[in-house]
Amino acid sequence: AQYTLSNTSGTESVWDITDPFQPIQITTLHAGTQATFQQEASRLHEFAAFTPADLYQPVLLGKINNQDLHNSSPADYLVVTSPELLPQAQRLAQWHTMQDGFKTVLVTTDQIYNEFSGGSPDPTAIRDFVKMYYDKGIAAASKPRFLLLFGNGTYDYKYRAANNTNLVPTYQTVQSFDPLISHTSDDFFGLLDNNDDVNFVAPAGLLDIGIGRxxxxxxxxxxxxxxxxxxxxxxxxxxxxxxxAVFIADDKDGNLHLSDAESLNVAVNSTNSRINQEKIYLDAFPLVSGNGGGRYPAVNEAIVNAVFNGKLIVNYSGHGNYLRLSEEAVISATEVKRFNNPDKLPLFITASCDFAPYDDPSKQSLGSSLLMDNANGAIALMTTTRVVFAYSNRIMNDNYLRIALKPSPSGQYLTLGEAVMAAKNETYQSFGDVFNNRKFTLLGDPAMRLAFPKNQVQLTAINGQTVTGKDSLQALGKYQVSGKITDGSGNTLTNFQGVVETVLYDKAQSVKTLGNDAASPVTSFQVQNSILYKGRATVKNGIFQFSMILPKDINYQPGKGRFSFYATDGKRDAGGADTNYIIAGLAPALTDNQGPVIKAWLNDTAFKKGGLTHENPVLLLDLADSSGINVSGAGIGHDITTVIDGNERNVLVLNGYYTGLLDDYQRGTVRYQLPTMSPGKHQIRIKAWDLANNSSQTLLDFEVANQEKSVIQKLMNYPNPFTDKTTISFEHNQPNTQLPVEIAIYSSSGQLVKTIRKTVFTAGTRNCEIQWDGTNENGQKLKKAIYIYRVVITLGEHKYVSAGQMILY
Structure with missing residues (x-):
């Protein structure tokens, strides 16, 4: 048969595409505006005609380097990142190789796409890459242990949403409209057996690798x-x-969240008795009503100071969302900005709704801020990405704590990724709510371990008598405590030269809630937070001894106290606890009628009364007394307390922040993060008691300047007049900042004779001091005269100036 095309240009190409897998080019005759061609007509044919010049032309984007991810050796640690984050991913992978001896494989998403999905972004390609390593590891020891997804991922693969940053893709459920079913889950990348399917719920597949993002x-x-x-x-x-560790419980739902926290306390006690537990249960604090609804300001402060003091784990049970925890916002952006804990980063566990929906580009979650805003906050989060249910949350939380806090016989703990993997698998096998479990994710490094002390501290004797379990300690009694540092096998570490910190808690006592929420009736719970002794002692050849006096203020009802120990030699650390001693009775009275000596500063010990500080100062105290400082809290009003600006209705109790000096039970220090202060002048009253119930107090005046505006205050030089040299001194309100300072010195006629440039850094706001020897730029001594000096602080585009004068004679 012959076919004719009209309106042609003479350049058309015709193809027979009846078989799309074997197209055939047809010879075409062109005459004027027509083209003809022939083809046999025994069957139907499909043809395509086009002008070659109109075809899409490939764009050269760049060269693809040769790669062969399939030709690989076994690895412990797989890291998948985007090209732009590669340098930092390399730094972390190299650190793990040096620190843990891991065999690491670091690849970019582009490399995975090129080899596993034809160059197209696809989360399945990442899973196939991980499964390739898993399948190659015939023996369990040769299979990968950890997968780190190093980069944010979102639900928006087509970049339609604003602020979208989809660097390392996420798995998203097929159902996207039901908030209870829709979720993202990195579990998808860890279900590596042939028959595993992330959509299966009965039975649910088990994770084969520890995953973190x-x-x-x-x-x-x-x-x-x-x-x-x-x-x-x-x-x-x-x-x-x-x-x-600290456990925070919401006040809603008939005490459900308090009950959940209490069951978690039991899990911790039965798994790892060395962990001291602080309880911040909202309903045990006063509820304050305001225009924005009810608030717990005392809880806000308790949490900020718990993080400031340091916690291995912060565990929250209750309501929440990506902006706050609890309806009363006990943790919000305000608290996160106040966290000051770069050396004491906790793992946050939040059994709450969508605290960290990192895959939603429209939300900057509080969970992500805790992790990555600055050097403070959290080291990792075991948290949720979508709406979850309280009962199912408690099951997962309980399983995680029982697994993560349990050491092996050698004293080793699981990594974060291994613990989450084991907890999820335990939950999948023993509990049916698979969807809820999928919504929990580890935000952090799956290959790192929590900072559990690796060795043991053991109490061996008191006053030379070994532990019997029936011994008692009495109020006002003086005791000599002996102990040792051991390894996981109980062998004394005779090469351990360091310091041991000891805290002795009084017996547990009952606390009642206030019934602030109508649906949650008054209930009681046990706390063990009354400190009878807190001090530090030298460890020599793995052995230590120290003396202590117990305060008169104890709970005289007989019951078991609790010794808690922590020791370090600067290279290793050790922890321990002992609950074999009864606290009861009264020893002969001490002869002491003088209260403690109190010294107070803000931010550092160079602070002067009446000085300038920033809006979030740290209170520093030095306390000394011949019988020791009372921090028990058992006697009414016999606490270390602070009152700000005469507000007697808001007395701050600082007992828990006291630390004894090394080998000295008579003296110690307090470091306390004060609440955010308004600009202007303020006064703090500090009061402390000794163990014989004598008290002292002191006042500390200071002025707060708004940090948004740099301030130079109290500019002076001394001595003035001077002959050889003088010190130019001033205060500022930019703590923890590299501060560029320029001092220009002029003659009385206005001629510039000397410029001094220096970058200063202070841990807190205090006097900055810069010396001048009375010479010019050439080092020549200037003549006796009056000189003007001008101090300039430069911050960004702004300059802040103050001036003074001095006499050289």
Whole structure:
């Protein structure tokens, strides 16, 4: 048959595409505006005609380097990142290789797409890459243990939403309209057996690898997170906070969340008795009504100071969303900005709705801010991305704590990723709510371990008598405590030379809630937070001894006290607890009628009364007394307290922030993060008691300047007049900042004779001091005269200036 095309240009090409897999080009004859061609007509044919010049032309974007991810050796640690985050991912992978000896494989998403999905972004390609390593590992020891997804991912693959940053893709459920079913889950990448399917719920597949995600959206956030992980393992982060955990419970739903927190306390006690538990249950604090609804300001302060003091774990049960925890906003952006804990970063566990929906580009979640805004906040989060249910949350939370806090026989703990994997698998196998479990995710490094002390502290004797379980300690009694540092096998570490911190808690006592929420009746719970002794002692050859006096203010009802120990030699650390001693009775009275000596500063010990500070100062106290400082809280009013601006209705109790000096039970210090202060003049009254119930108090005046406006205050030089040299001194309100300072010195006629440039850094706001020797730029001594000096602080585009005069004679 012959076919004719009209209105042709003479350049058309005709193809027989009856078989699309074997197209055939047809010879075409062109005459004027027509083209003809022939083809056999025994069957139907399909033809395509086009002008070659109109075809799409490929655009050269760049060269693809040769790669072969399939030709690989077994690995422990797989890191998948985007090209723009690669330098920081490399830094973290290299650190793990050096620190843990892991075999690491670091690849970019582009490399995975090129080899597993034809160059197209696809989360399945990432799973196939991980499964390739999993299948190659015939023996369990050769299979990968951890997968880190280093980069943020979102639900928007087509970049239609504003502020979208989809660097390392997420898995999204097929159902996207039902808020109870719709979710993202990195579990998708860890279901690696052949028959596993993330959509299966009966039975649910089990995770085969520990997975975590660092949802960094840019290199700056990636740098912040890697810096935090490396610093977390530095010796600068050693401290007794590694024995501490805090449990926060919402006040709603018939005490459901309090009950959940109490069951978690039981899980911790039965799994790891070394962990000291602080309880911040909202309904045990006064509820304050305001225009924005009810608030718990005392809870806000308690949480800020718990984080400031240091906690290994912060665990929240209750309501929440991506902007706050609890209806009363006990943790919001305000609290997160106030967190000051770069050396004491906790794992946050939030059994609450959508605290960290990192895959939603329209939301900047509080969870992500905790992780990546700055050097403070959290080291990792075990948190949720969507709406969840309280009962199912408690099951997952309980399983995680029982698994994460349980050491192996050698004293080793699971990594974050291994613990989340094991907890999820336990939950999948024992509990049916698979969808709720999928919504929990680990935001952090799956290959890092929580900073549990690796060795043991054991109490061996008191006053030379070994532990019997029936011994008692009495109020006002003086005791010599002995102990040792051991490894996981109980062997004394005779090469351990360091310091042990000891806290002795009085017996547990009952606390009642206030019934602030109509649906939650008054109930009671046990706390063990009354401190009878807190001090530090030298450890020599793994052995330590120290003396202590117990305060007169104890709970005289017989019951078991609790010793808590933390020790470090600067390279290693150790922890321990002992509950074998009864606290009861009264020893002969002490002869002491003088109260403690109190010294107070803000931010650092160079602060002067009446000085200038910023809006969030830290109160520093030095306390000394011949019998010791009372921090028990058992006697009414016998606490270390602070009252700000005469507000007697808001007395701040600082007992928990007291730390004894090394080998000295008679003296100690307090470091306390004060509430945010308004600009202007303020006064603090500090009061303290000794163990014989004598008290003293002191006043500290200061002025707060708004940090948004740099202030130079109290500019002076001394001596003035001077002969050889003088010190130019001033105060500022920019703490923890590299501050560029320029001092220009002029003659009385206005001639510039000397310029001094210096960058100063202060841990707190205090006097900055810069010396001048009376010489000019050439080092020549200037003549006796009056000189004008001008101090300039430059911050960004703004300059702040103050001037004075001095006499050289």
């Amino acid at each position: 660092i949802p960094a959206r840019n290199p700056a956030e990636a740098t912040t997170m890697v810096n935090k992980i490396i610093h977390y393992h530095d010796t600068a982060s050693f401290g007794g906070w590694r024995n501490q």
